[in-house]
Amino acid sequence: MDARIEKLSRQLTEYACSLQAGEKVLIEYEGKETLPLVQQVIRDAYRLGAVPFVEEKAGRVLREILLGAKEEQLALQCEVELARMKEMDAYISIRGGDNIAELSDVPTEQLQLYDKMLQPVLDQRVNETKWVILRYPTPSMAQLAGKSLTAFEDFYFQVCNMDYWRMSLAMDALVELMNRTESVRMIGPGTDLSFSIAGIPAVKCDGKMNIPDGEVYTAPVRETVNGVITYNAASEMQGFVYENVRFEIEKGRIVHATANDTARINALLDADEGARYFGEFAIGVNPFVLEPMKDILFDEKICGSIHLTPGMAYEDADNGNRSAVHWDLVLIQRPEYGGGEIWFDDRLIRKDGLFVVEELLPLNPDRLMKEEGVIGIERALAGSKQKGSE
Template sequence: MEDGRVRLLARHIVDFALELQRGDRLLVELHGEGLPLALAVVEESFDRGARPFVHRHDYRLERALLRGADASLLEEIAAFEVARMEKMDAYVDIRGTENLYAWSDVPQEKLDLYRSRYFGPLHLQRRCGHTRWSVMRYPNDAMAQQAKMSTKAFEDFYFGACLVDYGRMERAMRPLVDLMEGTDRVRVVGPGVDLAFSIKGIGAVALAGRRNLPDGEVYSAPVRGSVEGRVRFNVPFPYEGFVLSDVELVFREGRVVACSCNDGPRLEAILDTDEGARFPGEFALGVNPEILHPMADVLFDEKIAGSFHLTPGNAYANADNGNRSSVHLDFTCIQRPEYGGGEIYFDDRLIRKDGLFVVEALGDLNPDRLS
């Protein structure tokens, strides 16, 4: 019997996130588990007169492919999939990995090729800027283990976080968007954090259920070359079969000039993917009131209430600082008191302290009002 929440989520995806119209071509990709949601999305898209295309991936097959592929093969595969993506009006990706470390024995040089020859050209350069898209996880035993919950408790948490009142959230975000669009200098301070940069002229975007799920962030991007200082992130970051933790970055003239974490050589290799990988392409504030603690899953962790993320790598077209890269690393720091606290200033005005907005116009974004 279908969980009714799966159907609600599928309807949210096709109607709100993708705004599917009759005749739209929709590519539905399924990575690992998540068949109930994929089925519901396909059925709901047919009900709206859309034309779904389906592609099912398997992490074990992808591992075998990556271990054997050379640059030219990955370029051919990317060209094939880019050509398909160009024909699509919308895209949804449902991911339910059974093993966070499924690619942990793929050699680093192969991961570098995957990032630069396949993922970057297909997803960062083509899909993100030209296609209506939505990406989400699907709850399973592996994710419940990451979150240190029973599977039943995690399912309840998952649907609660994915199906918040996005209309209410979007209205509450408008004053923050207006404030960020009028801001020049940003300063972020806290334990291990002392950053300064400009977001002047970049713009700001509210994400309230129209892209990846769960949602709940407002983002801009630092002016390229403006970031100065250092930051220590207190949220683990899963990436290509590994989990990077205790990430610290030092910036000079906008560029990462020093870094450390639990696997420093791996992080250095990722930041050396291309020239843009060492420059941030995004700065965002997380506000989802149902997500309070990290679980080593970036789609959840970057939305944590009272957090910010600063992202080395590619900038989004709708808040573009001109930085281009085949990576996009959403390193996250929680600033609520139990995680050490911290402050964020816009043009020397305190706007958030210890994870709570202190400007009255932004108060509706605090968890006690938004939940």
């Protein structure tokens, strides 16, 4: 067994989900490449006294189902999935699909219907279980990243097995600052946008829900977003890769949207009333994730990035927006992507992807990567033992 897989399994079972004896965990996976990790996660779940349940997913199978599915069929399917999710204490998703465009020819109305039917399952999983989601390195992912499979695997395990415990500590200052902040302004090429985050909690993502991880998120007060934003990272959604996405926003609502397929993006934003409002604002800080690869679990963590998300708000940073859509579109503000600034309450916080205020300097890549090497679970477990002995 590859030692990197064993370490990653511990990240998932011990650090991210903190599995305890007797807890039931649903392990969903896609792709045969994921099997070594799936097997190790099962072993570790048993070692910790947890009870694993496993289900295989396949994009090609889902495509065939959706092409002919009726509303009653999808409602029953999701009802069964919801009943099962209500029995689970934890959820681990290991995704290794070989084609990100597998659903690209499924009619938009079918995808929207499926998303609507699935929403209660997602709400149960997000709000009522300990959960973590990750991609697994495949040839298709390596191709999207422009790397050989070997080079991509090296990058992948470096990112996924990084010291999330260290990152978590450094994130605390940003959480505290965002919780004190009322107004946000973002400036950059094709972007001049302002909104309020007053009264909405900031939440750090430190390896407990996504692997890789590395963001702090909140949500804009729903009707306060005004201005224009131009995203510079391509983004896959429902099997289609969108590029050059530009939104004009008035009183929180996207009133004009363009992209490489303007008709398609507007159809997506017309899925429901909430899809044209924003449900999340987040700042990406992972020092090892630098370039977009059309995989949102990586791209939303890009060092020096933000994402401003049309659609559903999270329960723990809730601005009241409800939608079947939650689309994390990414804007990178490092110099090679055109630069940019973030201001909190008329104070410059980050310029060209680097934090410029003293309390946030530990989140810059030179500080996060210093002394990198001890994975978060080892620190976390050591901390727990020390705390328990006091």
